[in-house]
Amino acid sequence: MKELVVKNDLVSAKRPEELILAEVEECGYCESAAFAIKLALEEAMTNAVRHGNGNDPNKRIFVRYHVTADRTEIEIRDEGNGFQVETVPDPTEPENIDRPNGRGIMLMRAYLDEVDYQPPGNRVRLVKLNR
Amino acid sequence: MDVAAQFTQCLEALASEPIDRLVVDLSGLDFIESCGLGGLVSAFVRCRRRNSQLRLVAPRPPIYDILRLTRLSEILPISDCVDSALRESD
Numbered sequence: 001m002k003e004l005v006v007k008n009d010l011v012s013a014k015r016p017e018e019l020i021l022a023e024v025e026e027c028g029y030c031e032s033a034a035f036a037i038k039l040a041l042e043e044a045m046t047n048a049v050r051h052g053n054g055n056d057p058n059k060r061i062f063v064r065y066h067v068t069a070d071r072t073e074i075e076i077r078d079e080g081n082g083f084q085v086e087t088v089p090d091p092t093e094p095e096n097i098d099r100p101n102g103r104g105i106m107l108m109r110a111y112l113d114e115v116d117y118q119p120p121g122n123r124v125r126l127v128k129l130n131r
Numbered sequence: 132m133d134v135a136a137q138f139t140q141c142l143e144a145l146a147s148e149p150i151d152r153l154v155v156d157l158s159g160l161d162f163i164e165s166c167g168l169g170g171l172v173s174a175f176v177r178c179r180r181r182n183s184q185l186r187l188v189a190p191r192p193p194i195y196d197i198l199r200l201t202r203l204s205e206i207l208p209i210s211d212c213v214d215s216a217l218r219e220s221d
């Protein structure tokens with residue numbers, strides 16, 4: 001696994017995405033798989049910056065990743081207190097549908113093969129298969 | 132400011148104007164994530180409060196898939212082209 005540590009801001013949080021997507025392209029992933037990985041990285045890194053680390057510029061985000069021709073695995077950890085993913089409301093329910101926030105985790109789950117939040121909820125493991 | 136925040140700010144400002152209809156042409160958009168979707172929802176809510184309409188135009192298949200998965204396609208009207216969006220009613 002390759003490892004990166006980035007500052008807790010949305011500009012720095014783009015760097016892992018650039019590096020991982022460059023490897024994904026080198027490995028010849030199909031367009032839909034590359035789109036899914038980009039979407040998941042945007043969601044997970046934004047969550048880490050804003051919700052996990054609470055926009056605190058003194059905190060960092062730790063990223064580990066491994067890209068092969070068949071599979072991309074990414075682990076993202078922030079320095080926050082974590083959360084219980086089961087408590088996040090379903091954004092597709094009628095009472096939540098017109099809320100502006102809360103669709104990131106649902107999208108990651110829809111587009112990836114595995115999304116695992118590990119206790120205490122400040123670390124997420126993402127897997128996308130290239131098929 | 133990130134792109135999604137600019138997008139949201141712009142849509143919210145337009146949705147707050149005294150207009151009958153806000154047409155958002157998505158035909159050139161090749162990526163959107165939850166913050167961008169939030170901008171569309173926020174503008175939709177503002178339009179609804181002001182009794183105006185928000186209509187989306189021609190999202191590409193990957194964008195439409197996201198609107199469908201999130202079920203936003205059920206509340207955000209979608210037209211094939213800008214001309215249709217200007218004519219059609221909710």
